[in-house]
Amino acid sequence: MIDAFALLFWLQAKVLPPSDLGSNVQLVLRWIHFVAGITWIGLLYFFNLVNVPLMKALDGPTKGKVVPALMPRALWWFRWGAVVTVLAGFVYWLLILDTEPPNDPGSRTWTTAGLWFAVVAVTWAIQYFLVRLPALAKNGWVFGAVVLVLAALMGGVIVHHVTAYENVSNRVVSIGVGGGLGLFMMLNVWGIIWPIQKRLIGWTKENAEKGTAIPPESAVLARRAFLASRANAWLSIAMLFFMAAASHYPLFVAG
Numbered sequence: 001m002i003d004a005f006a007l008l009f010w011l012q013a014k015v016l017p018p019s020d021l022g023s024n025v026q027l028v029l030r031w032i033h034f035v036a037g038i039t040w041i042g043l044l045y046f047f048n049l050v051n052v053p054l055m056k057a058l059d060g061p062t063k064g065k066v067v068p069a070l071m072p073r074a075l076w077w078f079r080w081g082a083v084v085t086v087l088a089g090f091v092y093w094l095l096i097l098d099t100e101p102p103n104d105p106g107s108r109t110w111t112t113a114g115l116w117f118a119v120v121a122v123t124w125a126i127q128y129f130l131v132r133l134p135a136l137a138k139n140g141w142v143f144g145a146v147v148l149v150l151a152a153l154m155g156g157v158i159v160h161h162v163t164a165y166e167n168v169s170n171r172v173v174s175i176g177v178g179g180g181l182g183l184f185m186m187l188n189v190w191g192i193i194w195p196i197q198k199r200l201i202g203w204t205k206e207n208a209e210k211g212t213a214i215p216p217e218s219a220v221l222a223r224r225a226f227l228a229s230r231a232n233a234w235l236s237i238a239m240l241f242f243m244a245a246a247s248h249y250p251l252f253v254a255g
Contacts (some may be wrong), residue, residue, distance in 0.1 A: 004208055013187045016140065017071045020190075025095065026092060027088075029091055029095070031090075033085060033089045033092060033102060034135070036085040036088060037085040037089075039077055039081035040078060040084075040085050041236050041240075042075060043074060043078040043081065044232055044233055044236060045236075046074075048229060048230060050076075052226065055067075055224045061196050063204065064204055064205070064207055064209075067204045067205070068204060069228075071197060072201060078189065082186040083186065083216040085182065085186075086147070086179070086182050086183055089175070090183075093113075093176065093179055094113060096114075096175070097109040097112055097113070100168070102241075112142070112176075116126050116158060116161065116180060119154055119161070120154060120187075121187075123151070123153070123154040124183075124188070127147055127188075128191060128192065130143070130146060131192065131227055131228060134174055134220075140227060142194045146233045148234070149218075151235055151238070153179060155177045155180065155181070158176050158177050158180050159176070159252065160175045163252065167226070170245070170249075170251060171246045171247065172247035173251075177220075178240075178245075178246065181238055181242070182237050182239050185236065188228045192233075193229055195205070196224060199221065200218060205217060
């Protein structure tokens, strides 16, 4: 008992969390961001590294049993993990923008965030239409190269926009680029992957239960979802780099 009280006394003396609300809110947001991000990106890698090869090896009847049982639950965690990851990271970034120089952080915060969102949305809209082009969707390497160029241009615009302010930190710029990639990926999840997968799951289930023929368009849609998912897998590598650089590597400015 004495040892327990001694330990509690020692912990009370050694563990001194920040007393200000802002620091604690930022910690909670980062914690949520990490947990949700691990869930989202972990499932992204599962789909690309495990699930895609597995589905190619399954025959029709087996796929009719596996897909309806596995995919709805996996995709639920996948798509909502993406939402929580992006929202928590976005709010965290807003708090950083609002507490760092320049002198009018309120105006800078919303101007920066608004233009940041617009740049990402426009870039994603371009990719959304490109993935629907049969000639481009036919070659995954070409499509991947196009997406990487788009992402690089998007990142360059974000860096130029964010660093237009004096005394901006490496953390603000790195999170801006990494978060832009994350938002782009989330739009892929909700705008391409999930709508298509929902239809494919329904068709597969009806085929297994009722013998209903799967529509011919399923192959085109499956290819489109695959390309979006594979693009996300590659972009996630860059996204994770910039998120790590925010706190551990002064990539853009002395931070």
